[in-house]
Amino acid sequence: MLKDASKSQKISIFAQTLTSFMENNIPQEWNKFYLKDVSFVNLMMRRIYNVLIVANPYDAFMLEDDGRIEEKIYNEYMELGLRYPPTFTQVSTTEEAAAVLRSTVIDLVICMPGNADNDAFDVARDIKGKFPNIHCVVLTPFSHGITKRMQNEDLSIFDYVFCWLGNTNLILSIIKLIEDKMNLEHDIQEAGVQMILLVEDSIRFYSSILPNLYNYILEQSKNFSQEALNRHAATMRMRGRPKVVLARTYEEAQKLYDKYSDNTLGVISDARFPLKSAAKAFGNEVMPEEKPKHRTDTFGREKCPDAGLQLFRYIRKNDPFVPLIIESSESENRAKAEAEGFRFVDKNSKKMSVDLRRLMEEHMGFGDFIFRDPKTHEEIMRIHSLKELQDNIFNIPNDSMLYHISRNHMSRWLCARAIFPVSAFLKHVTWEKLQDVDAHRQIIFDAIVQYRHMKNIGVVAVFDRMKFDKYAHFARIGEGSLGGKGRGLAFLDNIIKRHPEFNQFENATVQIPKTVVLCTDIFDEFMMSNNLYPIALSDASDDEILKYFLHAQLPDSLIADFFTFFEATKSPIAIRSSSLLEDAHYQPFAGIYSTYMIPYLEDKYQMLQMLACAIKGVYASVFYRDSKAYMTATRNVIDQEKMAVILQEVVGKDYGTRYYPTMSGVLRSLNYYPIGDEEAEEGIASLALGLGKYIVDGGQTLRVCPYHPHQVLQTSETEMALRDTQTQFYALDMKHVGDDFKVDDGFNILKLRVKDAVEDQSLNYIASTFDPYDQVINDGVYETGRKLITFAGVLQHDVVPLPELMQMSMKCGSEAMRRPVEIEFACNIHADKTCDFYLLQIRPIVDAKEMLDEDVRAIPDADCLLRSHNSLGHGISEDVTDVVYVKYDDHFSAMNNFYVADDIERINRKFLAEGKNYVLIGPGRWGSSDHYLGVPVKWPHISAARVIVEVALKNYNIDPSQGTHFFQNLTSFGVGYFTVDTNTEEGGFVNKEMLDAMPAVEETQYVRHVRFDRPLRILMDGKKQEGAVLHPQE
DSSP: OHHHHHHHOBOOSSEEEEEOOOOTTSOHHHHEEEEEOOOSTTTTOSOOOEEEEEOOHHHHHHHHTTTOHHHHHHHHHHHTTOOOOOEEEEEOSHHHHHHHHHHSOOOEEEEOOOSSOOHHHHHHHHHHHHOTTSEEEEEEOOOHHHHHHHHTSOBTTOSEEEEOOSOTHHHHHHHHHHHHHHHHHHHHHHHOOOEEEEEOOOHHHHHHHHHHHHHHHHHHHHHHHTTSSSHHHHHHHHTTSOEEEEEOSHHHHHHHHHHHGGGEEEEEEESSEESSOOSSBTTOOOOOOSSOSSOBOTTSOBEETTHHHHHHHHHHHHOSSSOEEEEESOTHHHHHHHHTTOEEEETTOTTHHHHHHHHHHHHSOOSSEEEEOTTTOOEEEEEOSHHHHHHHGGGSOHHHHHHHHHTTHHHHHHHHTTOHHHHHHHHHSOTTTOOOHHHHHHHHHHHHHHHHHHHHTTOOEEOOTTTOSTTOOEEEESSSOOHHHHHHHHHHHHHHHHOGGGGOOTTEEEEOOOEEEEOHHHHHHHHHHTTOHHHHTSSOOHHHHHHHHHHSOOOTTHHHHHHHHHHHHOSOEEEEEEEGGGSGGGOOOTTSSOOEEEOOOSOHHHHHHHHHHHHHHHHHHTTSHHHHHHHHHTTOOGGGOOEEEEEEEOOSEEOSSEEEOSEEEEEESOOSSOOTTOOGGGOEEEEESSOTHHHHTTOOOEEEOTTOTTOOGGGSSHHHHHHHSOOEEEEEESSOOSSOOOSSTTTTEEEEEHHHHHHHTOOTTTEEEEETTTTEEEESOOSSSOEEEOOHHHHTSOSSOHHHHHHHHHHHHHHHHTSOEEEEEEEEEOTTSOEEEEEEEEEEOOOGGGOOOSOGGGSOGGGEEEEESEEEOOEEEEEEEEEEEEOOOTTOOGGGHHHHHHHHHHHHHHHHHHTOOEEEEEESOTTOSSTTTSOOOOGGGSTTEEEEEEEEOSSOOOOOOTTGGGHHHHHHHTOEEEEEETTSGGGOEEOHHHHHHSOEEEEOSSEEEEEEEEEEEEEEETTTTEEEEEOOOO
């Protein structure tokens, strides 16, 4: 089931669905389910940044304990991995407070009434009058005198009263309590954050329990955040920690519970507290009651001795499983609480905080998940992380599994760890609804796998041996840069995550291959520790440099990481360069550095040895002769170059002795050679069987526009299909094992013939068969006849949605990069007509010759030697001085075209020998096999032409060919092809009079060659199909 899981996952950033292939014992609603991803970015948006302390200097000094409160709070924040520690300002008079409030936005006022006077209250009231939304709390060192005085104060403006016992972590708790209150409603709605309700009216007691509670929760959230894939994700994840909410009366507690019952992680309550709020405390107006029946508190509120039990009975009716903990200083309450199934903590106990922590760990889902034996309650297994739960879910005994499922423990544990999508889903998969332990295991497993997959996509994780497995995706080792290609891959991954439509097809998955990047700091360490710079920067030959590098030592710490990667991928590995300069300033360094591939071997140590050699080979290629020359040419300094290395599973299938994908391709989102009804913006793809190296090396590929998959020029005529389709392909040699690495990174790549692929049966949906008897091409693979790589099955017969996937890749890629892009991809097509489509690389298209800023159409005719409104090709050329043209006039006859071809072939040879180019002009179709339609040349006869112009004349008006006879060569060499029709106004023109008036360098009966003093300017706009050759500039 697991092998096929990847095909069935339709991942999207919002809703994701996973089909489980189990027997039908799982109801449909859980067989195919959706996890809604939760973003932590918008949580805890309202924070306390600036705190104003209103106190006389002595009290403030007492609070600061020699003035170090900010430092202490800062240390508290750092230890708990929290960000944004607040700043503190201290004032003692109304004037000082007003001055601060004018210049600073204050979020919290802490008011400290001292022993001497009550000025602090007056200052606080004054602030609250002017700024009613500021939070205010009273912080007081409790003594009998102060208690008495506070009875006479109107405390309605204050959110809380706290008792100061000299510990700074109370300040942290006050800040966190108020932040939790500010963000509670929003965060619960946004992400389903959990709430721990603390019901306690004793000021002294909640002042000591809150710091303990927060310390514990923040420590736990710091621990569980380590499961995140990188530091940023960990910080974000901490925002999802449970919030603490303080209620001081039954009324307040009941209101809070009713509102957030679905998100209550647990309730901790005092036994005795007021049922209603008092009139003069905390802004509540209530009717004065007659003589109280029970003891009253500081504020004259009547305390009910079993309020806690009443509250818990109310909650238990609604939720049979939510953890409820009673804390009381009256020991007789223990028996009452436990009789009703509630947990009890003794307030008088010296180890009260330890007891409370233990209960929270056991019942509220904090700490490790402990599977217990339901009869003896002994520990069976301890789970530390989500991955451990995934790995062990099928090993838990049934009775233990049943015990935990039926009590909703799993969902609560996930909640406490801020794994909301899975916990929210599992909360509804109750034992009442589905009474099958194995089905529950499978659902939990599927949900975790899907959640981890969802979290992995579009994220560069820090590589961790404990977490990287077959569901992991993209990780980095080291702290340096990912390099150009590495960034491109991470970007592609992110594009897939942001565009759920990629995975809308039932029979296709879109992803990037499993990848680990060795960041640039590992390159630095390798170069320095092995002292390689002297040889690297010397004039030594490439072979010598490689030899030195292969003898050097990689850091030992990588060995265990590599073994984990082998285990997770179980496929051959490509080792690619990803250098800092590769896409800095968008410099295309394509093909400058080495890319090696190594086979997957059962002997991991042998595979490790090959991997180490390949990494060192890629490092060495930075210092090869070609790289140094390229650096000089692009004005880069070689020691600025740093190399990251990408280790990536090779996309393909294992055919025994060789390994290759069904197809590889390169997409360009701009097509400068659109023919028929194609448009430049619709892009172009080059497709080939086997490894993509074949395309990069300039092999014969199939060109197709993804928006016109039924129009493939190369297969439109039988003769062309036989001549212009792929005859060879590349595959990885699985037998070539050893450390004999060469400078040529293709030393273990096999160059095979298409008929070798017939034996592998890899051509089923991508080939057609030529029937020599009927001289026709039939789509599909048949016994007899030559096999042609036409990709007919995927382009014309919709076996898999290849055209749509290519369209989406180009559209999303170019939109995300805001410029035309080139994308490499590979695809495996399976026998059951499903496919895995992998995006391998993305880069912006920027060739110097393609930076055309001018509007070609706006150039006046007077400046042009010739112009065409129907041209193919793109770019600027400024080094051509020669024009070779066929002598023609209105009475031109095609009778002599054979002789014309001979003359041109001879002139072309001279250009080739001198390494120069020319503009070629002639009537009719160039390259036509019928000499009545044009000059019957073959490509080698005109290969030095930079621009080829076909002219339609009055009495020789042939339909233009747009270069179809040697289209492959035009596109691969970037040659322009202009069509000029002299019969229409809009057809363009050639200033033949000017050419005729010039002296000839060479002239035959049919052909003339002229040369200008200075170079012509050739402009081609591939987007608008405009072309012009301008007179040399004065």
